Amino acid sequence: MSNNWLKSGSMRAPCISILLLCEEHTDYLWIKSVLETQDDFNVAVHWCATPDDVERCFEQHQYQIIFLDSAFAVQDSLTFLNYLTVISDHIPIISFGANDENACLQSTFRAGGADYLCKQSLSGWAIEKAVRFALFRHESEKQLTARTSIDSLTGVVNRKLFFDRLNQCLHRAERNKELVGILILNIDDFQCINENFGYKAGDELIRSVATRIKQVLRKPDSVARLSGDEFSIVLESLDSFYSCIRVADKLIDVLQAPFTIEQDSIKMTASIGIACFPETGKNAEDLVKCANRAMLNAKDEHGNSYQYYNKKMNSKLSHNLQMEADFRKAIRNGExxxxxxPRIDIFNNELVGMESLVRWQHPSRGLLTPDHFIELAERTGMIVPMGYWVIDQASRDLAQMQAMGYLDLICSVNLSFRQFLDRKLSETIFRIIFNAGVNPSSIELELTESTMMKDLDATQRCLAEISQLGIAFALDDFGTGFSSFSYLHKLPISTLKIDKSFIDDLESPFDSQNIVKAVINLAHNLQMNVVAEGVENESQLRFLQKNYCDQVQGFYFGHPVPYDQFLPVLRKFYPATKLSSL
Structure with missing residues (x-):
């Protein structure tokens, strides 16, 4: 807005629209007359005589300034002044009344007013001066707010201005009986993007994400950047809850296309939480909190998904947050x-290796299997340090076994996709194995089909680099993913592991038998070993022997056990003739 109306001069200034709130018609006529007779002071005065009509006035007109008689809302004038500040979008409010200025000025400022004038000393010059100064200060504050409330990286509003605007939006919605939607959008695994492509690329990605979000929104809607990788979207005047769903779908679609940042093509996913006013919450803080909880719930879907808040999420989220806090301490506390x-050679019944499986000794919940914490480890990024801990501990245990004479054991360790995003993966693995003093060829890293297919090119590069260290690779849960057969020859994989689900069904439908036979033949044709997981009875073992499966593991030979309990299993199945006399 131009501030020409602040200046005196011979040219007629733009009209200043003033809302006068006073009950007495004589006061209205008096102040209107005083304002309109001032030279070079072009005003249009609108009168409102009762508090009940105030909101209707704002629906019908826009004002630059408000004059408020302190007796207008008799019960609590300061509370009413604060209310006016909110519904008027913080335009200047000048109060006037019978009390002395010194007594009322500070309380007026605290309640959001711009000035206070005593009725006894009111004059045309005093009113004009107060109006000009209030408008000048308001314009200066707007310019300062614009500089301090806009996110410098993306150009969208920041957290502070977002909450101010949301509060005003909710007040309008309550007055007009309208629906408002709040979406919290969080970029998945953004820390990995920073670590692998650099913080400059991360900043550029944030800018590009903000641009794509704005392309989806209508003019009344707004977007804010709440934190490093998190945005909030306010959707006003919605027809129904389904309008939020349509916008969420559009956001997911527009963010799926790769981002070209300098020379890199970056694929990302996002998780979105949705909350609606007035159904979900009555104020800005509650709505954002609920949308954030829904967003965290959406992260369980592993990217490019959204969730609408419901009350059941409260207990689930509280549990998840507590588990997350506990897990962050698990590695540090040695939990x-x-x-x-054991992994057994199917023909000579000899132990040839073992798979390492992580457990969490929770201080109050007891021993937890991976299905209780792997998802939260993936979601929080803790899967990376946990994965390195597993490799380190497995290497140390293997070194002790080799020191006892068990030299040719193969120890397999699971890798997650998050670890593949760590550019120091091969360097870190080599350092761990070197420090433990084991031969790299004794380590086999397992990855799943879903992990491999997330980014085949990146997986291919990473496996090629690690395989140069002498480490072998196994493809776990084979047969449960997609397109694996066409990509097997591209990766340095030496072992296929048949998923337990196919072994479970060997005794019922013939389809599973045919699939298992096909996998065994495929592996052998590609010069790979094949391991059947989940063998639990002799019938399954006999079928696998008959069809020349190489190795098996499962409860039939032994449950997963700690290192000290595994040693007797090792002595039972490891051939004495192979035992070194070291």
């Missing part, structure tokens, strides 16, 4: 445990 399950 992780490594269990081992």
């Amino acid at each position: 992780l445990r490594l269990f081992y399950q």
Whole structure:
């Protein structure tokens, strides 16, 4: 807005629209007359005589300034002044009344007013001066707010201005009986993007995400950046809750296309939480809190998904947040445990290796299997340090076994996709194995089909680099993913592991038998070993022997157990003739 109306001069200034709130018609006529007779002071005075009509006035007109008789709302004038500040979008409010200025000025400021004038000393010059100064200060504050309330990286509003605007939006919605939607959008795994492409690329990605979000929104809608990788979207005047769903779908679609940042093509996913006014919450803080809880729930869907808040999420989220807080301390407090399950050569019944499986000795919940914490480890990024802990502990345990004479054991360790995003993966693995003093060829890293297919090119590069260290790779849960057969020859994989679900069904439908036979033949044709997981009875074992499966693991030979309990299993199945006399 131009501030020409602040200046005196010979040219007629733009009209200043003033709302006068006073009950007495004589006061209205008097102040209107005083204002309109001032030279070079072009005003249009609108009168409101009762508090009940105030909101209707704002629906019908826009004002630059408000004059408020302190007796207008008799019960609590300061509370009413504060209310006016909110519904008027913080335009200047000048109060006037019978009390002395010195007595009322500070309380007026605290309630959001711009000035206070005593009725006894009111004059045309005093009113004009107060109006000009209030408008000048308001314009200066707007310019300062614009500089301090806009996110410098993206150009969208920041957290502070977002909450101010949301409060005003909710007040309008309450007055007009309208629906408002709040969406919290969080970029998944943004820390990994920063670590792998650099913080400059991360900033550029944030800018590009903000641009794409704005492309989806209508003019009345607004977007804010709440934190490093989190945005909030306010959707006003909605027809129904389904309008939020449509916008969420559009956001997911527009963010799925790769981002070209300098020379890199970056794929990202986002999780969105949705909350609606007035159904979900009555104020800005509650709505944002609920939308944030829904967003965290959406992260369980592993990217590019959204969730609408419901009350059941409260207890689930509280549980998840507590588990997350506990897990962040688990590695530091030494609460992780490594269990081992034997891998047996199917024809000579000899132990050839073991799979390392992580457990969490929770201080109050007891021993937890991975299904209780792997998802939260993935979501929080703790899967990376946990994965390195597993490799380190497995290497140390393997070194002790080799020191006892068990030299040719293979120890397999699971890798997650998050670890593949760590550019120091091969360097870190080599350092861990070197420090433990084990031969790299004794370590086999397992990855799943879903992990491999998330980014085949990146997986291919990473496996090629690690395989140069002499480490072998196994493809776990084979047959449960997609397109694996066409990509097997591209990756340095030496072992296929048949998923337990196919072994479970060997005794019922013939389809599973045919699939298992096909996988065994495929592996052998590609010069790979094949391991059947989940073998629990002799019938399954006989079928696998008959079809020349190489190795098996499962409860039939042993449950996963800690290192000290695994040693008797090792002695039972490891051939004495192979035992070194070291």
